[in-house]
Amino acid sequence: MKEDYLNVIKFPLLVSLSLAVIAAAFFGLVFGSYFKLGLSASETVIYIVLFAILAILVASWVLNLFSTHSRIRPRWLEIYAKWMLVHIYYNLASFLGYITFQKRQQMQESFLNFNNEIVLSAAKNINHTNILLLLPHCLQNSKCKIRVTANINDCASCGKCEIAELKALAEKLSVKAAVATGGSLARKIIRDVMPDVIVAVACHRDLTDGVRDAWRFPTFGVLNERPNGPCFETCVSLHTIEFAIRKFQ
Numbered sequence: 343m344k345e346d347y348l349n350v351i352k353f354p355l356l357v358s359l360s361l362a363v364i365a366a367a368f369f370g371l372v373f374g375s376y377f378k379l380g381l382s383a384s385e386t387v388i389y390i391v392l393f394a395i396l397a398i399l400v401a402s403w404v405l406n407l408f409s410t411h412s413r414i415r416p417r418w419l420e421i422y423a424k425w426m427l428v429h430i431y432y433n434l435a436s437f438l439g440y441i442t443f444q445k446r447q448q449m450q451e452s453f454l455n456f457n458n459e460i461v462l463s464a465a466k467n468i469n470h471t472n473i474l475l476l477l478p479h480c481l482q483n484s485k486c487k488i489r490v491t492a493n494i495n496d497c498a499s500c501g502k503c504e505i506a507e508l509k510a511l512a513e514k515l516s517v518k519a520a521v522a523t524g525g526s527l528a529r530k531i532i533r534d535v536m537p538d539v540i541v542a543v544a545c546h547r548d549l550t551d552g553v554r555d556a557w558r559f560p561t562f563g564v565l566n567e568r569p570n571g572p573c574f575e576t577c578v579s580l581h582t583i584e585f586a587i588r589k590f591q
């Protein structure tokens with residue numbers, strides 16, 4: 343129960359703490375200089391610039407928190423908030439998590455949950471027609487003679503792995519589905535399809551990298567399960583995937 347809670351709260355908590363530490367350091371520096379020798383003209387300018395950066399960081403974070411409940415308008419502000427999320431706040435949380443010995447996977451899962459909330463709130467009341475279900479190659483049975491890459495319809499639906507059920511699910515829900523063997527192929531598939539929304543399946547690291555890499559596309563992440571170890575005959579909850587796709591239709 344505590345683990346589940348941390349999987350949700352850890353990322354926003356680490357970002358908020360990072361900003362609190364930066365703000366405390368800034369005000370400590372300013373008041374320290376002021377009460378010691380007073381502030382010279384050049385110091386005043388530097389502190390004003392630093393304060394402006396701090397204010398932008400805090401305001402943009404508040405914007406991101408807001409975006410987990412409601413869609414941000416106008417569009418440029420939405421893009422700006424997403425850019426800050428994946429390029430600034432993710433790195434801030436990673437750094438603070440690293441120096442305080444936090445579990446990396448838990449932070450990544452929390453980041454993915456946070457991102458999913460943003461994607462869902464932005465998609466509220468919109469029927470998307472161009473949805474891409476992007477799957478990792480490790481879902482496939484390792485003994486399968488067919489190499490299913492990119493086109494999921496290459497699967498012969500023998501039922502020895504979940505690719506068959508995912509293919510049937512994609513057909514039922516009329517969404518495009520593709521299997522990617524790595525980041526380069528995933529990027530190519532996204533470029534070719536130009537989806538409105540991506541529902542992506544992968545492990546913690548690949549999914550986090552993928553969501554950050556494709557940050558301009560709304561990407562709902564679903565973690566796979568690894569009962570046989572990493573990258574080998576993994577599986578995923580079909581129920582979660584169907585739930586996610588239906589949220590966007």
Ligand code: SF4
Pocket residue numbers: 482483486487488490497498499500501502503504505506
């Ligand atoms: S379901 Fe498809 S991908 Fe899986 S083993 Fe059978 S043919 Fe291969």
